[in-house]
Structures are given as C-alpha cells and as structure tokens.
Amino acid sequence: MDRMHFGEHSSTQFNEALESIRNHLMEMGGLVEKQVVDALQALLQADSALAEKVIETEDKVDKLEMLIDEQCTRVLALRQPAASDLRLIIAVSKAVSDLERIGDESAKIARMGLQLAEEGESPRGYVEVRHIGNHVRNMLRDTLDAFARFDAKKALTVAAEDNEVDMEYASAMRSLVTFMMEDPRSITRVLNIIWSLRALERIGDHARNIGEQVIYLVEGKDVRHISIDEMEEKLKG
C-alpha cells in the first residue's frame, strides 16, 4: 500500500507542519515506550529511583500531547486537510490520547513498584508481570512501528496480540486470586501486583487502539469494536 505520500505536498509549509506532527508523535511514542520498559524494571527489581523517574516523565508526555493536539488543530483550521492528510490528523490526534493514557498506566505500575519496595516483595506474580509486560511492550513497539511505516498489516497483528494478552491476564488473575485465598496475609502485596497487571492489560488495549488508527489512516476503514476476523474481512473487502 503506497498511498501515503506525505512530504510531497505542493505547499512547503503544509509539508513541514505534517512532518512536525509525525515527528512529535514518534518522539512521544519513544518516550512512552521507555516509560513502560522502565516501569516494568522498577517493579521487578524494586528500583525506587527508576520508579520516581518514570513518574516524573509523565509531565513531559502530557506536554507533548498538548503540543501535538495544538498542531493538529492548527492544520485543521488553516489547511482544511482532505483524504490521507485528513486521516493522518484524525489518527494522530486519537493516537496521542492513547499514548498519554499508556504513560499514565506506566506511572501507575511505577507507583506499585514504589509500594512493593517499601512494604516488601509480593510472594507471587512476578513471572506473570514479566511475561505479560514483555508481550505488551512488544505490542507497543510494533504499533508505533506500524504508524511510522504506514503498515496496516502489522497494525492488524497488534490487535490479534491484544486478544492473547487478555487471555494471559485472565489466567494470571485466576491463579493470583486462588493464591490470596490460600494465604490472606499476602493480600495487600499481591494486590499491588494485580493492579500492575491490570495496568499492563490496559496498555495492551491502548496499543490496539493505536493500531486501529493506523488501519484507518492507511486503509480509510473503521475497524473499531469488531472481532479480529471481522477486521480481516473488512480489510479484504
């Protein structure tokens, strides 16, 4: 699919504006990806300093979100973009809110890491966090990659991965609940892990949302709120 010809606009200023929006989105994506990785490490290794760093980064992410939104508004007002330009602006402005939420969820994980560092480690759940964390992190990387390359196929695989994450999350939840029933003294600490897993699962959902925006951007098709099979069907038709 080579319908995306950004940078060939006859107005240089328009080109620059679109280019700048894309660059800022990628910068924000990179920042958020780093947040997720650091938050996981802070939790798994009880690294309070790293957790603090993740929480501080939120401010930067929020500022980028506002900057990109402002740039999108300006392009809409001044350029009345159409077709692929319009879809780019719409997709970017939706993707930034998902990225911002991923930043929030990372900060949540970092806070859980701080608490666990203070109260002592949870007796269970680290394997699940590591496993689901890696999975979600790869999804985020892939979805950002798909955005950068306008790759709808890759974006579709992210949606499929999200289904797997949901299943892994449900299974982790069952085993942790069973464990808490057996050992009620550990409930507070295990709950911190559960909240972190919940945050990771949400990050997976946001990555999927961004992937859906990539599909809208490239193919012009709205694939939200439908199953993977229906998505594939819609992309074929």
Add this chain to the structure above:
Amino acid sequence: METAQQLDKNVLGANDLPKGTVNEEQGSMTQDTPYPKETVGRPFVDDPKMRLRDVEVFYDDNQAIHGVSLDIGKNEVVSLIGPSGCGKSTFLRCLNRMNDTIDICKVKGSLHLESQDLYDPKLDVVELRARVGMVFQKPNPFPKSIYDNVAYGPRIHGLANKKYDLDEIVETSLRKAGLWEEVKDRLHAPGTGLSGGQQQRLCIARTIAVSPEVVLMDEPCSALDPIATAKIEELISELSESYTIAIVTHSMQQAARVSHRTAYFHLGRLVEMNDTETVFTKPEHDLTEAYITGRFG
C-alpha cells in the same frame, strides 16, 4: 494492453503532460499510476436525469474530452472538480449545447436528458436551454431592471399571459433565489446596481424563472466573497429539492459542502466519480488523492 496513459501520450505527446503526474522520466509519485481504463467509483445511478455516455469533445483536432460516461441523478447535486484545463467546464457546456457557439467544437457520444437526445438535429436549442439552465462564473445580469431580468425568460417562452402571472413568477423566482426580501422595494431599479453576490442570485432567479429541470453552474462563486458564497451554497442545497444541479468549482471545500457526488476530471478523462464523502476522506484513485490533498495542481 494499451493503457490509457499510453493512449494519452499518442494524443498529447509526452511533453504535454503536466509536471509531476505521469511523466515517466521524472520518477514522481504517480509515475506508476496509469489512467484507469474505466472511471473508478460510482459514476452511474439507477434513475438518471441526465445519461451521458462516451462523451468526446474536440476543438479542431485537439481532443479535450476522452470518453466520459456518467449519470446525473434526479434532484442530485453533482460537482465536477479537477485542475485547470481538465475539461470540466467543456463537459458542463455540452449539457445544454453551449459548445454550439464555438465553431471548431465537435461533440460525440450519447447525451440524454431523460429520453431526449441533446444532440438531436431536430431539437430546438432554445427549448433545451429552458430545460437545462446555466449560471456563469461572472454575474451577467441584463442591463435592465431587476424585474425585467427575471421576467425576460418567461416572456420569450410565453410562460405568462397576464401581468399578474408574470408578477407571480418574478416573485417566486426571487424568493427561491433568496433575493426577494432584499429587492422587493426596488424591483424596477437596474439589476447591474446590485452587489456581486446579489447579482449572482439575480442570475440564478433568472435561470429558474423558466422552470428548468437541470441547472448548470460554472464556478458560480469564484467572483464572490465568503458571505455571498455561503448564501449561494445554502441556495444550492435548497434548489436541489426542485432541480437537478451540476456545478463546476475550483474550490474543493465547496464541492465537499454542496454536492452529493463528486467527479474528478484529469486531462480530459473522468478519473473517479464517487459519493462526495468518499472522495474527500478515502478517494479510490491515486490521481484523485493527489489532487484533493494538493500534491499537484
């Protein structure tokens, strides 16, 4: 298979192609984008008011329109867009035989208004132009009063026998054109004394005074300010309840705002015709995309 692109080179010569579109040496974005053999999208409708097939227009030996086929539906607003010289105005002018006034212009193909063949030699062109009216780029009121401008058509076509009937036609037409309230107290003042936007609405009133079935508009707003433009656009959507409208416009936003379907012309060919929303959010053809997003012009 000889592509439309190659055909075009035979007709025009490679150097005549606009920069950045299909010239192979330049290696530009659309170099691999031949013209579609057939128009992409939805050029036809079930119940057409005008049925136009394989329309070709020549100015002497130069072919300006290459095999354009499309329908204009009843009470539909169709907009024709494309870069300068793409043939959209030429095509529009075929629809009420305005091109007859140009000696070197030849029109081929099948053009029908319902069952009426537009190029039937027995057809009275004056009659035809009463059924298919036209509004031009520059407002061109007659150097007569506002009243006489509107009454002119009904008089020559004998649509009103009594003064009373004529008064009624003038009032209704001016009302439909959204001009009545502004001019009702000075109907006998010269039409040329109105503002540009009012003059254009006067011309629209003059066109609809003879109760046409189709109204053709050739860039009706390009000489008007944004407020006057907004009034005309509002008028277009109201008029579409009673008339079928085809409009040529250079303003893509205008096409997006007023029309149901949009046709994109490029170098005399109809590249794509689709629902307006599709054309402006997800055009099917790369040439449409490039034009809509301003990647060449």
